[in-house]
Amino acid sequence: MATITIRNIMFFMLILKSLILQSISKPFLFLHKDIYDQKKDVDNIYTEKLWKKMLVGKKKSSHGKKLYHKRNILITNIDTEELKARFSFLNTKSRMKVFKYNSIVHASVESYLRMGEYIGKIISFANFYFPMFEEKLETHRLPKELKYLAIVESNLNPIATSKAGAKGIWQFMPETGKIYNLNINDIYDERNDPVKSTEAACRYLKFLYKKIGNWELVLAAYNAGPGTVYKILQNNQNRKDFWELWEFFPKETQNYVPKFIAINYVMNYYKEHNIPVQRSSPYKYKYKETILIPIKEKISLKFFSYSLNMSYQDLILLNPQYLVDIIPPGNKFFLRLPKRKVLFFQKTQKIGNHGQRDPILKNIPQHP
Incomplete structure (x- = not known):
């Protein structure tokens, strides 16, 4: 009986240890400055988590x-x-x-x-x-x-x-x-x-x-x-x-x-030291392939990325200054976008709106 009890205790401790290790191994979820204010928009951009994933790799011990x-x-x-x-x-x-x-x-x-x-x-x-x-x-x-x-x-x-x-x-x-x-x-x-x-x-x-x-x-x-x-x-x-x-x-x-x-x-x-370059960059676009556009109407970055047929990750990588997902209208707000995505969006909006351009992009030239 005592042996069974000891085994049960050991099994319980093993499960507890496993759960503790699993919990601490999960990355913390950072919400920019909103971690200090839970009343803000629940659709905050999780760029801190994204960058943490890209920049922090497995640590390797070299010691010379x-x-x-x-x-x-x-x-x-x-x-x-x-x-x-x-x-x-x-x-x-x-x-x-x-x-x-x-x-x-x-x-x-x-x-x-x-x-x-x-x-x-x-x-x-x-x-x-x-x-x-x-x-x-x-x-x-x-x-x-x-x-x-x-x-x-x-x-x-x-x-x-x-x-x-x-x-x-x-x-x-x-x-x-x-x-x-x-x-x-x-x-x-x-x-x-x-x-x-x-x-x-x-x-x-x-x-x-x-x-x-x-x-x-x-x-x-x-x-x-x-x-x-x-x-x-x-x-x-x-x-x-x-x-x-x-x-x-x-x-x-x-x-x-x-x-x-x-x-x-x-x-x-770095080449003389045989340092390998990571070929898979998180940036799918070159800086010169992007353009800045004014935001004329209230938008959600998540839904806007869907309209542009580009990933949400790519959109926030180009616009890391935004702390929330919902961007209000106003002349002071701008988005950096790939030029070809702007052209794509303009074409789709023209088809859907019978030739009328979307108000978000109405001041953008047809061929930036």
Whole structure:
């Protein structure tokens, strides 16, 4: 009898353990800022869950070992002299001239090299975002290498949110975002808008360089805030050398500049290290294949995606700034859509409405 009782208890504990493991293994469901307000529209866009699924893969333990990918060996280390030579070459092409070798930067480079799967995903995202970044940077006459700063900031996740409250690809705090005309309300957060936040980031970086005049210190100011940099400079006779002042910066900023240098290196030399590129990008459209349209009537993004004959996932990937599904009418609301989907929608609406164009798209040219 005692034996049977013990077996029953052990069986019960086994089932309980299984249920606990199953519950904690399920991903949490994030509802943007609406997680704090349950009274809002129940049809919130679950983009946080979507990005979590795309960005978080299975963790692999490398600890300095070489990782294998089918035919090629992932090269996770690099000789000092080889790295110095490659830095020298990058500096010849760069306006920033920040590629300086030291042991901290070397360690940061090899840290990124051990993240082969992560880098492969980032490259697939970069194929969508970088043409737009480069266009904005060129317009503001800024170094093109600054496009890699968005990887350090957010992993190119347009809805990334930090513990401090910074949001978007370029991680703007609410106060700084407002200075650069990034509006925030219950319908949308323009810090999550890749195009508008990139424009704001370019203006902010341009302002910082005009005030500081040193790209390493500009990067430090972008991370720690200009006030921190100004204070350090004042306390050190305005010596504008980041590495001489390195010990005075917060720990996060001490690692921030090396990470920027390292991701520049990896994105330029990933092929030499046999890092495989993830071919299946979540973005089915190129940035230049999209167009911005005004919303003239109240719409549901879910139903609108159905009308466009495109997936809801594709629609919200192009419009991560929206926090809710129901978008009210008004001249201030816009949607980014694939150009060919706009043409498709126009044609179907003409057939259904006897030649009258849908009011949502009535101001859009026939051939954008």
